[in-house]
Amino acid sequence: MVAHEGHDTSMESMSGMDMGHGSSSSSHTGMAMAFFTATDTPLYSNSWTPQNAGQYAGTCIFLIVLAITLRAIFTAKSFLEMKALEGALKRRYVVVAGEKMVTDRASNDGTSITGILTTNGVQEDVRIVSAPVKHIQPWRFSVDLPRALLMTIAAAVGYLSMLAVMTFNVGYFLSVLAGAFIGELAFGRFNNGVMGGM
Numbered sequence: 001m002v003a004h005e006g007h008d009t010s011m012e013s014m015s016g017m018d019m020g021h022g023s024s025s026s027s028h029t030g031m032a033m034a035f036f037t038a039t040d041t042p043l044y045s046n047s048w049t050p051q052n053a054g055q056y057a058g059t060c061i062f063l064i065v066l067a068i069t070l071r072a073i074f075t076a077k078s079f080l081e082m083k084a085l086e087g088a089l090k091r092r093y094v095v096v097a098g099e100k101m102v103t104d105r106a107s108n109d110g111t112s113i114t115g116i117l118t119t120n121g122v123q124e125d126v127r128i129v130s131a132p133v134k135h136i137q138p139w140r141f142s143v144d145l146p147r148a149l150l151m152t153i154a155a156a157v158g159y160l161s162m163l164a165v166m167t168f169n170v171g172y173f174l175s176v177l178a179g180a181f182i183g184e185l186a187f188g189r190f191n192n193g194v195m196g197g198m
Contacts, residue, residue, distance in 0.1 A: 067179025067182075
């Protein structure tokens with residue numbers, strides 16, 4: 001009976017320790033189910049745990065910069081796409097011997113129109129052919145490799161931002177939103193409708 005009571009006492013103390021340990025770890029390492037305002041929430045690892053208000057503010061500033069970086073990456077990708085399209089439109093093609101000449105193709109093309117071009121008083125009959133801007137460009141190492149690298153970096157930055165939001169820390173959440181706002185304010189006009197979601 002005494003041994004049984006001692007066993008119960010040790011079990012209660014162990015369960016109390018487990019419950020205490022579980023409740024303290026759930027606020028830091030477990031998945032929270034509601035927003036909270038603690039200033040000692042770990043970010044990405046236990047070693048990155050703010051110990052005071054200054055470190056917490058520095059972590060929030062880091063998250064703002066991270067979200068701005070995500071918008072900047074999508075802007076860089078938009079510029080890369082525009083540069084690749086301009087290069088494709090300026091590219092010159094060589095006519096292979098025995099193939100149909102470009103002028104023959106243009107004259108048979110229903111989308112082309114004829115007109116008169118006047119330069120310094122000299123008139124010339126011309127045929128205007130629309131540039132093929134809507135078809136898919138061929139795979140090019142110089143274009144597709146940087147595009148893939150940018151998208152990989154954007155995915156990594158986006159997931160890091162998402163993990164910060166998933167801590168349910170109000171300061172981290174608002175920092176990511178503030179960075180998204182500032183980034184869109186700074187870079188949004190360059191994206192030409194490209195949506196850079198997280």
